[in-house]
Amino acid sequence: MNDVLSYSGALLASAAAVTKYLAARDSGRPRTRARQFLIFGLLLLAAALTLGAPATARLALRYEAVPNLARLVGDVVAMGAANCLLALSTMAPGRDPHPHRRITGHTAVFLAGALAMALLLDAANTAPTTAFVSTYGGEPLIDMYLAVYAGYLTWAMATFHRLGHRYFHAPSTTIIARTGFRLTQLGLTCGYLWLLTRAIDVLALHTGWPIGAPLIGATVLPGLCAALVALGVSFPEWMPPLLRTRAARCLLRPIAHLRVMVALALVSMLWRPLVRAVPGVVVNVTVCGRTTMLYRRVIEIRDVQLRLAPYVHPDAQLVAAARSRREPAHEHSLALCEAAALATGLDAFRAQQRRPHPESPRVDYVNHDRIGATPFDEARHLATVAVAFRFSRTIRHVRRSLRPRPERSTTTLAPCRS
Incomplete structure (x- = not known):
């Protein structure tokens, strides 16, 4: 033997x-x-x-x-x-x-x-x-x-x-x-x-x-x-x-369905809180397969991300990158920084606090050129972002540190005159 x-x-x-x-x-x-x-x-x-x-x-x-x-x-x-x-x-x-x-x-x-x-x-x-x-x-x-x-x-x-x-x-x-x-x-x-x-x-x-x-x-x-x-x-x-053979496609079809189901479940952890805050991005479709639903949710998450851009804290990605244990170019670090930006933007959007545009250019660790060209690669990346958004201690620390405070009223009352 x-x-x-x-x-x-x-x-x-x-x-x-x-x-x-x-x-x-x-x-x-x-x-x-x-x-x-x-x-x-x-x-x-x-x-x-x-x-x-x-x-x-x-x-x-x-x-x-x-x-x-x-x-x-x-x-x-x-x-x-x-x-x-x-x-x-x-x-x-x-x-x-x-x-x-x-x-x-x-x-x-x-x-x-x-x-x-x-x-x-x-x-x-x-x-x-x-x-x-x-x-x-x-x-x-x-x-x-x-x-x-x-x-x-x-x-x-x-x-x-x-x-x-x-x-x-x-x-x-x-x-x-x-x-x-x-x-x-x-x-x-x-x-x-x-x-x-x-x-x-x-x-x-x-x-x-x-x-x-x-x-x-x-x-x-x-x-x-x-x-x-x-x-x-x-x-x-x-x-x-x-x-490319027909037999392999038949054998791998159940595995492909399972991968789509897992990716859909992970991406939905990020999709649900975002569409609750911005429900206008959701498109109502009567009949939709799992693969189409996955790619729709990827597009809807990106739409919400564009709407949250004015609310993102300028230091969110820097704080997340400082606490990351891996290199800034690592896939996990990129997902962590993107989740931090989404989390702070969502908190500020709920509090209706827009961030002023910073004078100095902000360091952006999210390099989408590294993500593959296929829609499933984008979904896989967003699944990593969703896991960090939902379970990462670093994201919880970023949200506590950069939590939006209620704005103080600048109007003053006139003194009473007798």
Whole structure:
């Protein structure tokens, strides 16, 4: 079973690398360094899974001149794939305009780690075995070997998780690209779980506690990690042709209906308080489907937003951006600032307090050029705004801080004269 999963994951990773290469060649797109790192990393991942399969390990025991040499080569190849992942994270949009020095540093750390692992394995003087962790996991030198290996893989995957969203929050991002990235993140999560099971096995050898990890950690998780990563990175290439088939449209129609229903429920949380204040924007239609209703409510929210513009507090977006934990260009920060503007404008509209036009230009964090061109992308953005408008503590703080106060009367009474 372990051999089947390992070889299947290696085959999927190789197929994903070939798919990315052919997609770049057929479409005429330039072969960028990021794409080259991605293809090379997928090939290294396939090689690491092939070398780590039990059948390959048993075959290597017959011919290897140095004990556990195949194990060392497989681990170093896996670290090479992680190094490609670090290079991809470094070349993410907005990360570094000149990433060559950082990539060189990552490569130097990779080479130093591979050399340290080779020296530690040679100094440990181990005998050939297919159960490397369970046999030598209690020795200090092997523990250091495993720590270098697991630490480098964890660092690479965590870096991609932290910086990888930059790839898919660019203006050209599509829903298919976001879905592919979610699959890649799910595959990396399986990689985290696999490293955790290996750490549990080593801890059990040191302590003698009966806390051995389940067998799924060594059999299913590595192949599942590679399969999900391969499917995720190649998702934008093979999914669009599949969606154009009649069978795929029939199968995905219920999912599309569910997405529309969820988006309609979220957008309605923002639509209801706005149309209560400005009911004139609502168009009465007798028969209307869910998709049409969703897009109508998006248009009506934008109409109300235009009417509330004179009432928006000039500092609303600045206060919301100051309390946001993410970058100003992040999608969540943009939605938070837009929700703050709507909230203060709605409060001032109810109190009938227009804001004077500020002399200095106001910083506007809401950049609608980042939102996709499709109506559903606009609805998805407004759903994020609605969640922030309804549940965010930052919005509640902005509304309390910038709550409109009743205007004092400027008329004075004439003094009484006797």
